[in-house]
Amino acid sequence: MKQFQNEINSLSTSVQAEPAALIMDVIPLIMSYIRSEMRSRRMPGLSIPQFRSLIYLYRHEDASLSQVSEHVGLKLPSTSKMIDALVERKLVIRKTSATDRRFVKLKLSATGEAELAKARRSTETQLAEILSALTPEQQDNIIASLEELRSLFAVKSNRQANTEI
Amino acid sequence: MKQFQNEINSLSTSVQAEPAALIMDVIPLIMSYIRSEMRSRRMPGLSIPQFRSLIYLYRHEDASLSQVSEHVGLKLPSTSKMIDALVERKLVIRKTSATDRRFVKLKLSATGEAELAKARRSTETQLAEILSALTPEQQDNIIASLEELRSLFAVKSNRQANTEI
DNA sequence: TATTGTTATACTCTATAACTATA
DNA sequence: TATAGTTATAGAGTATAACAATA
Numbered sequence A, B: 001m002k003q004f005q006n007e008i009n010s011l012s013t014s015v016q017a018e019p020a021a022l023i024m025d026v027i028p029l030i031m032s033y034i035r036s037e038m039r040s041r042r043m044p045g046l047s048i049p050q051f052r053s054l055i056y057l058y059r060h061e062d063a064s065l066s067q068v069s070e071h072v073g074l075k076l077p078s079t080s081k082m083i084d085a086l087v088e089r090k091l092v093i094r095k096t097s098a099t100d101r102r103f104v105k106l107k108l109s110a111t112g113e114a115e116l117a118k119a120r121r122s123t124e125t126q127l128a129e130i131l132s133a134l135t136p137e138q139q140d141n142i143i144a145s146l147e148e149l150r151s152l153f154a155v156k157s158n159r160q161a162n163t164e165i
Numbered sequence C: 001t002a003t004t005g006t007t008a009t010a011c012t013c014t015a016t017a018a019c020t021a022t023a
Numbered sequence D: 001t002a003t004a005g006t007t008a009t010a011g012a013g014t015a016t017a018a019c020a021a022t023a
Helices: A002-011 A019-042 A048-059 A065-072 A076-088 A110-131 A136-158 B002-009 B019-042 B048-059 B065-072 B076-088 B110-131 B136-158
Strands: A092-096 A104-108 B092-096 B104-108
Touching (some): A019 B019, A019 B136, A048 A065, A048 A092, A048 A104, A048 A110, A065 A076, A065 A104, A076 A092, A110 B019, A136 B019, A136 B136, B048 B065, B048 B076, B048 B092, B048 B110, B065 B104, B104 B110
Antiparallel strands (some): A092 A104, B092 B104
């Protein structure tokens, strides 16, 4: 029983040396912040997959629905409905491909680009304000760490369909 | 228009120097991994708030429903239903407080503790395997970064109700 | 009256299955 | 036949409002 106790002792949510437990603890916390920011100040009524779709379409004009689906990690029907909402909201333009009429071509509307830019400014301002409590060295550390984590988990998440956010 | 372009140029999801944009990019990615791991190998049918509740109850025996609600960031009715499921699943024991019968006293069952320990081993194994691609220095960097981020966002998320994961 | 928690109800997001249109 | 996408339907998870029980 003593052994068992030791085994689960590092479940502590306040003092952790294990990167794994730390990740399980901190990532949800930050995710929580991102989501609530998104929902309130930023782009009310926009889900995180929708926000990520906009960003993706900013970088990939005329992407297909399947490409967006792949990127945000939703199944095709869910992606279709999600994009529906963006089209209705005039943030995204959906056309049928001329060369292969089975494909959909998606791109940001002018409004979509503007909203996205606004959202980005707002996001960055909020997050930057929070991060300003750190020294430049700490911030550089965080940037390096996140870059490393991204390279690791980008690979992982390609292996299976993911709900992303 | 050139100015506008510059303004949103750092939306790039592949090369970012801004911590804020990086956070928006990487945290959802890792979150995606955590969630899909949770859903598949680990504790099938257990939501992340449920998992976090178990961890919280491991550290805070006889916590009230409100305390759990506060910790996981769900509203009280949602928390009530979520705990319902854990009680039905025999992972959590729910009693009425003897001293103030309005309060609920929640704690892990023996099964709950065992499942949690198992889940933790599984989680740590998977994450540790991923992180093993990094040098010890990089890992230390990540630990330090996450600790810093936690202290920042722990404060933030106390200011408002959060959905956490 | 104030506080703790539950019940009733509705909404959002997601998935699977079945379908349509196009190649 | 195979592929891209949509529609139909259902389930999970959450919120708000109204309520019950206790202090």
